[in-house]
Amino acid sequence: MMQDYEYMLKAYAEAGGAPEALKDSKIAHLVVHKNKVYGSHTVKGLVLEPRETETGVDIALLVQKGEKIEYPVHLCFGVLPDQGIQEIRITAKIEDGAGISLLAHCFFPNAVKVVHRMTADIEIGNNAFYEYNEVHYHGLSGGVEVVPKAKVKVGNGSYFKTNFSLIKGRVGVFDLDYEADIGENSILEMTTRIFGYAEDRIKIREAGRLLGRSSRGLLKSRVAVKDNAQSEIINELTASAPGARGHVDCVEIVQGNAQARAIPIVEVLNEFARVTHEAAIGRVDKKQVETLMARGLEEEKAIDLVISGMLK
Amino acid sequence: MLKIENLSLSLGGKQVLRGLNLKVEAGTIHAILGTNAAGKTSLAYTIMGCNGYIPQEGKIFFKGEDITSYPIHKRAQLGMTMAWQEPARFEGLKIEDYISVGIQDKDPNLVREALNYVLLEPKEYLKRVVDKNLSGGERKRIELAAVFAMRPLLAILDEPDSGIDVLALDYIVNLIKELKRRGTTVLLITHREEVAGIADKASLLCQGFIVKEGEAGEVGEYFKNKCLPCPVYNPEEKIENSMDQR
Secondary structure, three states, X not given: OHHHHHHHHHHHHHOOOOHHHHHOOOOOEEXXXXXXXXXXXXXOOEEEEEEEOXXXXXXXXXXXXXXXXXXXXXXXXXXXXXXXXXXXXXXXXXXXXXXXXXXXXXXXXXXXXXXXXXXXXXEEOOOOEEEEEEEEEEOOOOOEEEEEEEEEEEOOOOEEEEEEEEEEOOOOEEEEEEEEEEOOOOEEEEEEEEEEXXXXXXXXXEEEEEOOOOOEEEEEEEEEEOOOOEEEEXXXXXXXXXXXXXXXXXXXXXXXXXXXXXXXXXXEOOOOOEEEEEEEEEOOOHHXXXXXXXXXXXXHHHHHHHXXXXXX | OEEEEEEEEEEOOXXXXXXXXEEEOOOOEEEEEOOOOOOHHHHHHHHHOOOOOOOOEEEEEEOOEEOOOOOHHHHHHOOEEEEOOOOOOOOOOEHHHHHHOOOOOOOHHHHHHHHHHOOOOXXXXXXXXXXXXXXXXXXXXXXXHHHHHHOOOEEEEEOOOOOXXXXXXXXXXXXXXXXXXXXXXXXXXXXXXXXXXOOOEEEEEEOOEXXXXXXXXXXXXXXXXXXXXXXXXXHHHHHHHHHHHO
């Protein structure tokens, strides 16, 4: 097991994680390999209870009333063998006046047939915050199926923010589905950045319901696909309270035989609410490429630079 | 440095450049003056080799080499670059990285120096992104800084003075002079004769033809007295004139 743990740390570092953070007593963490908890540490104000199941780990996370966790909590989920399944179920509750930032790294470096499912039920109280940054690192075979699902309820005067990034290695099959209900004067921000190639299949559904007065919402997607990869992005934003404001911002870059589809669904159910959307799908902007070529970059390198900037 | 022979360009069925000839001497600032739609930007794009700007006739020589069929990056690698009139914006690309693209040894001091020359404080701007959060004026300055840092043999500056407030014109003029002092030949495209006044030579472009060439002051005066009031080729002036007559 010690050897596996070392491998996990190595893969974690390769995925962009900070192994030294896992040794810092001020920083809470959780390390899970398949359905085994390899390490867990918590800090004052945070209850973090992982329970191993047959196919993964159930995690109960509670941030107690008024507690703002000072450092981002490091989560490390992985499957090192070429086959396996990992089902993570998170039940998170952020009490009134509390806040937490999580930094999750998920890695499947050798995957040939690996399934990673994450299901989260998140409840955020009033004047609270929950920020979730998730970075994936997949191997090059494309044999990964990643299915993250989340249902989120946000109280009043709070914010919920996610940043999802999958830009290293093959995507495989990716099917994300996040839904969030947003209360009065609260803020929703969901950002997804993915780079797919070969036969990768990407499906993203992000839905925000701006239910509270003066709530705010931003759904932002940045996807680049090439070769025979396909992507479909469904951004749904509904504003149903006075003063609610929302924006959907979707950019998909297509190269080669790749295919991309964007479906923005914007709905306004109150005359004092407003939702806007912008979507751009197609080749890399010609002017951007020519500008970089005029500095001496070959076309392919110029396109790579534009895409890598967009996915940062 | 740059020689253009009998260049003709048609875009969307419209003749934009008509058998144009131009010679730009090494180490000089050469201004291209002209009213709106005279063909100035099309000429710049054709020299740089932008997509869609393939001449139907004529040749472009750079340092004696026929570059008419070269792609943009090959022209740039020979020492030519361009500052766009309305520069592109790049999500996620930091200013320091953007300016570094054209610098061969990626010396960060050159990036800082270039920003200082366009009066943008490096500490404040290096880590910012070349995206829509920059104002139009800031973006133009960064474009000029990128050209400056590249140390090109030929810099095509497409209306570097447009979208810049009058008070900031001085630093643009100084930057162009400094480019020349460091050995860069400048092809300066403008419709302001006062900016063209810093040039050694100027060519006046009208309807795709070079109609006058010579000392910058002389061509500038001609442009001011004959072209700006011309109701045929300067519609904005035409409107203003008709308003005056009322």
